[in-house]
Amino acid sequence: MGDLNIVTENIIALAKNSKDIYGVISFGSSNRKTKDKYSDLDIFLFTSNPEKYLADENNKLLKGYLGEILSRVIVKDFVDHVMVIKLMLKDGTGLDIITVNISEFSKTRHYLFLKRHNLSGLLPNKIKKYIDNNIYSFNYFLKRGHTILYDSMNLQQIVDTILELYKQDVKDEELNLLDHKRFFNNYHQFWQGCYRFHLKLVINDPLYAKLMLDHMIKVNLIQMVNWHTLLFKDEQKDIFYYGAKLNEWCDETIIQRLYDIFPHRNIQEMRKSILNTIQLYQQLSHEISTKKNYEIINTLEQFVIKNIQLPINVNETDCQMVCSDQLTAIINDYEDVKIVLSYNAKGSKYVINALEINMIFYVDHIEKYLKEETWKNIFDDILSIVIRKSSIRNAVEILLNNGQLIQLKLENVKDLYLLKRHFYLMKGFLCSFINQRRKKYATQKIDFLKQDLKKGYSVLKDTISEADFFEAMLYKINSSEKGRLTAAMFHKNYHCFWQNSYKLMVKLYRRDFFYAIVILDHAVKKHLLEMVQWSHLDENRFTELVADIRSIKDWCANEMQDKLMLTLPHSNIEEMKRAIMNSMELYKEVSGLVSETFGIELDIALQTQVYEQANNELLKSN
Template identity: 35%
Template structure:
């Protein structure tokens, strides 16, 4: 199936979905499909707005989705990062639909809030409600800010979306990094790196991968994101390193390959060193920008520990294992 055939098949499926489910009030697509830039591996990201969300989150009822094609797999879950309910479907032809199900009441609440904002009466809302709505608006903005396509709109959703974008750009938090935030993440990285090395000495390599390596990599990416936004304030860093080859330097992407944990304890310890050294590079760039004083003593302690204690320990264990064999 080439690109044009794929797009045509998706569009026909969406039209059948809409004609068979009249309780879909609005439907938009985001991501590559909305921008006509899909390839053979792209999934289809759809936001489905309805007054009957339970219908689309019922794992026992799949009749509503039959127009899309034969289902191979379906997964219903709460996306904690976006704070929304999702229904992810894989079809027999390989197409994967990532459906976000939105109760139309939430959109009406956002619309009501924006109207109050326009006439200067938002102060009438309780603080907790105002804060909650603004948080929802900002999360929604992160989803649609890169572009979207409207497939059906029975409530003038496009106007609400555009007002959401305008409002979010006005209240988006300043990207400046304060000292408390910086060191909370900085200290977490170095302590996690030290703990990971100790866990590897104890041969808890899988626990290290699932837990501490996850912590470390997230903190490394966070620092790379901060540095990228310092170089160019308008940089769109997506999230969790998504599309890093678009927003970061090419050499950074190459360096990240060396941080991946390998096939034995010794090489895992060496990858920790590469991760730590890469983190040093980017944390220094960010710290210099804000005149933060880094804890070089602890940085050197961690790296020296891995080089002079952890790696020799791994080599010693390897020799003992060879002798026993």
């Protein structure tokens, strides 16, 4: 825990001595009255050369001003979805840097002029929405407190204008908007998530249930808590994202009940915790629905609760008879469905017989399949349906009355041709011929497709003869990834784990337990699980496991599963702290094994500092 004032002065010195830096703004906890000894420094760095700082792997640019840097990693923040340079200094100070390209930011000034004079409508809606969303995000960072540390581009005027024009009531912020569509999207996601969680417990895979599924269930729950607080308590409450700073805005009764929702260390306790989660969610969602005149789906709730309370008896014959005919009809009879891929752990052609169906549809008219009416006309026994739309990938998730979950990813056939062109140009090192915007779009879609193909797949339908493309892509994946685990991959995991573990410890020190467990511990477990997977491999079997492809119980040794169960936090702050220490101790053991197997050097100084600091805090609390 260093002196933030000294770090701030050093950042200002860096800015003054760098011709490419035009402004620095600090935000976050260091700008609020609640600042404590663990507060870190979050800054926007306005520069004409962002890549210079993103590519500074050896910290040559920053080391001269900040002293010894214990850890550096660049990640996409799991809350704000922006690229962040995350640093941990030797004295324990955390520093998060978001670089801002001034050539892009300067366009904001012109847009603000149009908006102030009610002329922003002259721009195409797509562009207007894109700019507005970015400015709203920037405003969200600054509104709870900020300081302009350095300014050679008149940042103050731009910031003042943004805070004036984008001022919102808390209830009108994007994360807190409540309407019929948002409510039921959350509602269906929650109940389908609880049912999937239950299915994993039934097949005795509690680790998959906790590490892969529980996170989104809790995210849906806290969103309902947000809405309930604004609707019944105080519309002007300063609600923080994903349950952060819960003690500052949430009802004490709800906070106490939240301690009972985290999965414990055996299946019986996990079943109890998910029922506790459901009881709280039901109370909040029912009160909201009554206030807003929404109609709750009692049949869905009763179905999920009944299955969780009693061991399920799956009638797979019924699943075959009902779902096989309906899905076969789509595959065989719908002419605008051009390609259908099934994917799962084995890529079985008989995936239709399973309780969970995973498919990718390539279609001509994608909007048709993004409407509930389309699917309700196909299936006459839908219990729940969720439609997810995004610029990169669309999906439909359906729960049927017989307990079958159907998860379909929807793609436009035109995009397949774009991906194919991009793939072969990249393969031939002709990427310079690709438009940058299309290149980024195609790269993101290909990354998603890769993850699915790795799981094993079968082509159930192909009317346009493109199946060879998927084979070529899978061959490329296997060819490029079957080498050794690289030091870069290992160290990114290693630094992410220890930095997130440190922040997790800080959140628990502040008793900010919900954000600590649902957001930070989820990230910590992701890195721990990846390291555990690497420990199960030798250098000749590197590509056999992918993070969420198979049930954890299918590949993880029983002894290791028992150790992972001890890392699940629950019940109270002290139990949570102990579970975090168990995570660190297991990670030390496993990362040491992996580093020895693959000949990769550990950064012992980082590991030692974080572990000892966390252990000291735990001993103090005891």
